[in-house]
Amino acid sequence: MSDEALRNAKGANEIMTRCFRLFCCATGAMTALGAAGCGSLSRLAGSRSPSGLGANVRAPAAIGSFVASVDVKRGTITFRPDQAATAGKAHVAAQQFGPGDRLTLSGTASLSNGMLSGSVQFISSNAYPLNDARVIVTSISDTSVSVANADGTSNLTGTKQPFWDYLSLDPKVPSTKLWQFNNPGAINFTFRVTVFANVWTYSLGDANPNTAVSFPDPLHGWIVGVGGKVLCTTDGGTTWQAQNAGIGAGVQLDGVYFANQYNGWIVGTAGTIRHTGDGGRTWYAQTASTDISVDTLRSVRFINSATGWIVGDNGLILKTNDSGNTWTIQGSPRDAKLYSIDFADANNGWAVGEGGTILHTTNGGSSWSVQTVPDPSSPTGARLQDLLLGVTVRDTTHAWICGANGRILFTTTGLSWNLISTGVNAALNNIFFIDLNTGWTVGGSQIFKSTDGGVTWTPKTGGSGAGLFFIRFTDPSNGWAVGQSGAILHSTNGGETWLPRQQGLTMTYSGVDFPDRKHGWLVGDGGFIRATADGGQNWSFQPSGTSNPLAAVRFTDALNGWAVGQNGTILHTAAGGSTWNAQASGTTQDLLGVDFVDSSHGCVVGAAGTILCTTDGGTTWVQMLSPTANALTGVSMVTVDLIYAVGSTGTILYTIDASQGALASWSQQFQPYADNLTAIRMLDANTGWAVGANARILHTVDGGGIWDNQWYEPGSNGHTNTLYGADFE
Template sequence: FALDANIVYMGSTGGNIYRSTNGGNSWTAINTGSTSPIIYGIYFFDANTGFVTGASGYVKYTTNGGTSWNIPTVSVTATETRIFGRKSPDEIYLLGDVNNIYKSTDYGTSWTTIPYKYSQQTIGLATNTMDINGTVMVTGGVNGLLNASTNSGINWYGISKVLNSINIYDIEYHSGTGKVWAAGRGTTGISNAILFSSDRGITWRTQSTPAGADYRSISMADENTGWVVGQNAAVIKTTNGGENWTEVTNVPSPTQTLTRVHFVNANTGWIFGYSGGSNLFKTTNGGTSWITQNYGSTDNGARWASMLDASTGYYITYNVSGSRIFKTTSGGDNWAENFYPNPGNLWSIKMINANTGYICGDAGRLFRTTDGGNNWETVTPPGNNNYTTTDWYDINNGVLGAGSGYTARTTDGSQSWLIKNTGGSSVWNVEMTHPDTIWCVQNFGYIFKYTYGSSTGITEWKNEIPENYILKQNYPNPFNPTTTIEFGLKKAGAVSLKIYDITGRLIDVILNAMHFNAGFMKITYDGSKLSSGVYLYSLEIDNRIIDTKKMVLIK
C-alpha cells in the first residue's frame, strides 16, 4: 500500500509488516504483535491512522503510525480478511466474510454490517476486492463472484453472471425476442444450472430444474419449447420458455453422458451421447416418441454434432486416439465417415450451409470443407492453441473459442483473425448472433457478450510470413489515447508485448506469452489510463527481447 510517493507499506507471510519512507529504497520492520501467518490487506488514511488484515479474521489498527496496535470492535469470519479504504469520505471496509461486508466511517470506532448477497445467490461466497463510485459498489471474490449495488449496498445484483458456481457449457440465443438460455454444471452445493435472460443478457436469473445435473447442451426450437441434456443420461424439456422444466422419461435407455441435443424444427431433433454405437436418439413428433439410431462407428459416441436440416448432419466422435468425422444424408439412419488431414483430438464442428463448414480441435487444428465434407483442407489459425468451439454466421464471419480463454474472430473467411482475451477460463461454447456480436460461455458462470464496435485491445493476425521478426513504429505517434502497434513473426512462438516508462519500470502488459503462428499482428492499444509522457514498448518472443521502440502520449 502506498500512502504517497514516499511512504509505502508492505505485508508478507509470517505476519510481518514493513514501511518505507523513501519510496521503497529502504524498509523498516513494524511490530504489530501479529498472530496471522500472512498479511492480506493494508490501508492507511494518513501517516498515523491505518489498518492491517490477515488470515482467520485477523484485524488490527494503529493511530500513532504503528507504534502500538489495537483490535477493533468487529468480528470477521473469514479465511482471508482483506480491506478496502477510501478518503473523502473516510471509510474502511473489511472483506472476506461469505455473507457480509463490514464498514466503518469513524476509523474503526463503530461498524455497520452490509449483507452483499443478491436474491438469486443461494450460497455465500467470500469477497476479496471491491470498488466504490458514488452510490455504486462492486465486489469481486471466489468462484468468480462479481456483485454490484447501485444504492450503497442496500440491494445487490450479479454482474454478467447470476450464479457464481456454475460451469457453463452451452448457450442458446433467440434473436426475435432477445431471450438467452445458458446450461451447465452446478458446483458448491448448487443444483440448478440453467440461467435465463429476457433482455439480451443485461440481467440473469436461474430457472428451476427437476434435479441437479451436469447439463451439457441446450436446444430451443422456439422461444417456448426447448430441450436440455447432460450427464447421467439427463433429459429435460420446457414448453414455456424455461419457467418449468420437466424430466423426459420416454427416451429409450440412454446411458452415461448425453453431449448434444439439436432440434432443426419444433418436431425433428436428435440427442447425441457417449458410450458406444447406440446412444443416439431421434424424434420426429416433438418428443412424443423417440427411436434409437446407430452411429455407424465403434468409437465412444459423439462429442459434438451439427445438423443442417432433417436429413443432413455431422458428428465428431469421442476417441482419445483421434477423433473421426461422420456425415448423414438420411436423417441419421446411416452415417459415412469423412476423412481429414492431421488426425487428432477434435472438439467442435459447424456447418454453415450444405457445402461449407469448419472443424476445430487441439494443437491448432482447424479444417474447412467446401464440398459438403467430401474433402477437408487445413486452415492456419492464429496460434497453436486448443480450440474448443467454433460458430459461423456466414461463410465470411466466424469465431473460434480457445481453452486458454480467448476468442478469435474472422470477417474474411479465415484469412485473418481478430483476437480478444475474455479474461476468463476455458471457452466452452461460442455463438455468433450477428457478424459483430459474439456470446461465449466459460467456467465459474462467466457469460461474455462482445460487440465489435472498436478494435481497441484486439489483436489482428494475418497469415503473411515475414523473413525476420519485426516490430514497427506505432502510429499515430504522438497519440491520444489510442495507437496501433504492428509486429511480425517469422515462426510460431509465445509473444509478449509490454509497456515501460522511460526509467524502465513495467507499466502495462498488452500480450503475455500468448502463442501465435508465424504472420503479422496488429493491435490497438488504449493509453487512457496513462499520464502524458514518453513510453517504451517491447516485443518478446519465447522470453527473448526482439526490439524496443519509443512512443509518446500527449493528453
C-alpha cells in the same frame, strides 16, 4: 494437450473512474445527499477474474461507506456517506457503476431489555447484480455498545470486524436483514459501516477458455466460457463487452443459445441455467423440475423463443415450452454424458455423447431412440464407442456428428450414418453446417471445411494456435471459432482464412507508458498487460500472473518495467514484459501510481496515503511515513531524493530526502483547489504539471511553491471531465 484436457476445458485507453451518489434513508424518508454537501463517492468495483478452472476467487472490494446515527427515542437509524472512509478509494476503475447508480441503506430500530434491534434494508440500483455483498461495521462511537447478531467477522478492512451478509442482490430488489446491538445503557450512538461486494464475476479479456458462441444475427453475438464468462457484441464482433450473469467464478459455462438479439440462455456446471430477455443486460436463474445442482449442463438449443432443450450429465435431457420458466426431464435411454444437442424443427432432433451415444427423436423428445454405428476397426462389427462431442442438424434427414480421433459421422436419411476420418488424431470438439454442402469442424488448433456434405474435409489457415472448442457461422461468409486462452477467431471468407479478434475486446486500461517512440505498455482490469514494439500499430497480450486490476505502469527502458495495482500488487519485468514477476510490497492497500528515475530507484503510491520506495529495483520496498490518509494517485521522481505525489482533495506532497528511506520526511504543498488530482509530471526540480477532476490543470515553475491554474476555471467551456495523465518531452 491431451484429448481429455481438451474435453475438460470444453465439457478505451483510459481509467474509467466513475462516481455514484449514496442515498440515505431514515424511517422511510429518502434524501439525496449530493447537492446538500455530502458529495459523490468514488468506489472500487470488486471483480472475480479467475486464471483458470478452479482458480481462487478474489475477496469483495469496498464500494461505499456510511456513518449511521441511532436515535433510541425516535427509533431511527439514519445513514449518510462517510467521506473520510471513502477518500482512499478515489481514482480506481468502476466499470459497472455509472453516475446514476446508487446504494441505499435505510432502517428503523427499537430497544428492548438492552437489545437494540434494527431492520435495515439494502438496495442497489446498479444494472448488474452485486455478489458476496457484506456490510461491515468498522467502528462504534461508544465502547458500551457492541454488535450482537453478526453473520461473522471479516478482515477485509484490515482487522477482524463483524458483518451482515446480504449475499447476492439483484438490481433494484431490496434485501432486509435484522441488525442487533447490545446497548445496555439505552444510549444514542453512531457507527460506521463499509459495503463490500463483487460487482462482476468476470474481468473482460482474460485468458480463460471460451467454450461456446451464438450469433442470432450478423451483428449480435455472445461468447461464454470458464469462470462464468459472458461476452457480448452488438457490432458484428468489432468490440466485445463483458456481461454479468450473476454466476460464481467457479462455474464453467459450456453452452449458449440466443433465439434473437434479446432472448438467450446459458448453461454450465452445477446445474447452471440463466435466461435473459433483454440482450444480456439482466440475467435470471432458471431451475428444473428436479434437483440438477450436481450436474454439468453442456449444450442448449432453442427452435424459437419458447421451445428448447438442454443436455448434460447422466443422460440428462431437459425441455421447456415456456422459455425456461419450467424445465422438465425427458426420458433418456442412456445414462452417458451428453455433450451436444440440435433440432431441425419442433419434433426432429439428435443428442450425442460419450460411448458413441447417438439419441434421436421424432416427437420433440417425448421419446428418444438409440442409433448405432458399426466400428470399422472391430472384426465383429461391434458398435462405435468413440466420444462424440458435437452435432449439427439441417433438416429431418441431414445431420453431422464430430468426436474423438478425428471422427466425422453424417446421415442423409436420418436413420443410418456414414463414418468419415479427417486424418487427424485430435478430438473434433464442434461441427456446424450452414447448408447441406458447406460445413466446418474444429479440434486442437485446427479448423476444417467441407463443401461436399461432409464427405471430404480440408484444413484451413490462420488462427491463434490455441485449442478450439466451438464454431458457428452467421452466413456463408462470416464465422466465429472460440477456444483456449480466450481465443476468438473470425473469418469473413467462408472459413478460408481466420484472424484473431482478441484485440477487439473493450477493456478498461488505467495506465500507459512509452519509454521510447516504439515500445509501449498498457495495464488495466483483470491484470491485463498489452505491449507494442512498433509505436502502437500492433498490440499483444503479456501474461501478468495476476487477476488483480492494475492501475499504473512505468518502464525505464525497453526491458525494465513495473506495474502496480489492487491489494498491494507490484509486478516487475526485466525482459520487456515477456515475463512478469511479483514483488513483495508489504501492503494490501491499492497501489495507484508508480515512477522510477533509473532501474534501481523507484516510488509507488496508493490508497490511504501509502508511499513505498525502493533503491534496489523493487527487491525490497520500504514504506514511508505519509502526512496524509488521502489516496495518492500519481507520483513523479525528479531525482533519487526529490519526489512529488498527488492525490484526492487536491493533495500535493513532496520530499527532498527520499534516499533516507523510512526516515525521509514528506511535506504538503498548498494549492487552493480541492479537486481530486490524478497525475503529476515534473520535468525538473522547478517545472511541472498536475491534473485531475473538473479538467483541473495546475502548473508550477518554482518546484511547487506556487501552483497556478491554467487555461480556464473548471466547468467553463463545458470542461468538467477528469484528466488522468500528463506528460511532456
